[in-house]
Amino acid sequence: MKCIVPVVSGKGGVGKSTVAVNLAIALAQSGKKIALIDCDFYGPSIPTLFGGGKLEVDHEEKIIPPVKYGVKYLSIGFFLQNPDDAVIWRGPMFHKAQQQLFNDVNWGDVDICIIDMPPGTGDAQISLAQNMKLAGAVIVTTPQEVALADVRKAISMLTKVNVQVLGVVENMAGFTTSTGEVVNIFGSGGGIALAEKINSPLLASIPIYTAIREGGDQGVPVAWADREGTGKYFYQAALKLIEILDTNSTAGAEAVSIVN
Numbered sequence: 001m002k003c004i005v006p007v008v009s010g011k012g013g014v015g016k017s018t019v020a021v022n023l024a025i026a027l028a029q030s031g032k033k034i035a036l037i038d039c040d041f042y043g044p045s046i047p048t049l050f051g052g053g054k055l056e057v058d059h060e061e062k063i064i065p066p067v068k069y070g071v072k073y074l075s076i077g078f079f080l081q082n083p084d085d086a087v088i089w090r091g092p093m094f095h096k097a098q099q100q101l102f103n104d105v106n107w108g109d110v111d112i113c114i115i116d117m118p119p120g121t122g123d124a125q126i127s128l129a130q131n132m133k134l135a136g137a138v139i140v141t142t143p144q145e146v147a148l149a150d151v152r153k154a155i156s157m158l159t160k161v162n163v164q165v166l167g168v169v170e171n172m173a174g175f176t177t178s179t180g181e182v183v184n185i186f187g188s189g190g191g192i193a194l195a196e197k198i199n200s201p202l203l204a205s206i207p208i209y210t211a212i213r214e215g216g217d218q219g220v221p222v223a224w225a226d227r228e229g230t231g232k233y234f235y236q237a238a239l240k241l242i243e244i245l246d247t248n249s250t251a252g253a254e255a256v257s258i259v260n
């Protein structure tokens, strides 16, 4: 894997999984070899957002990840017998399982590996920064102050573990009613303010669309189903991210597992 890029946020429910999935598809459709790993062990979303997936095993007993929309993807959700089971693990088990998602899988040639992270600044984030050499993180935030306050905590954690911020995605930026009026349900301008403050590019500002939610629930994300319409914001983010990774020498370095 050449670049590993987690999608993070201090706060839950801001759209990390939606951004991770659609960004991965947009990157793949823009010509990159893409892997997507769901590291949200407590609430895996990728199985739903990708409409399921079937694992196979190769002759070396490594897992072959399913491929859909041009993306190789894997989720801890595929290993739970019952999709409604909760994973109740402590730090070390969690650390090991995370490594296995990288090491026991036949990923083949991958340019960019997008990781869907759980909310917060806990075990998953710290394990990942210790396990892998990361190219940098994409931060997702909604525009209002309460989300931004949590995002600042996430950024401070990333700084402590030496992970740079590659860019900011502002999600749920506004809703356009049937009469054309834009309602800023979660406020406005927070994403760009944050990007400027931390001197990092704004990759995209994504409005609220019913189609984005429905595409996720139905397992056919808009970056695939509505590329020119509601999916276009993810292509904007993908193109900017490719440019950033191409010009960033440390980000382009071969990602290596730093723990066995």
Ligand SMILES: Nc1ncnc2c1ncn2[C@@H]1O[C@H](COP(=O)(O)OP(=O)(O)OP(=O)(O)O)[C@@H](O)[C@H]1O
Binding pocket: 009, 011, 012, 013, 014, 015, 016, 017, 018, 019, 040, 043, 045, 117, 118, 119, 171, 172, 173, 206, 207, 208, 209, 210, 212, 213, 214, 216, 217
């Ligand atoms: N731009 C958007 N427009 C409409 N709905 C959206 C948008 N972004 C996300 N959603 C919806 O909001 C809900 C939360 O999104 P998502 O699951 O991606 O958030 P998350 O940050 O990954 O949550 P968690 O912290 O629980 O992992 C989902 O139902 C998703 O479909």
Ligand SMILES: [Mg+2]
Binding pocket: 016, 017, 018, 040, 045, 116, 117, 118
């Ligand atoms: Mg999620």
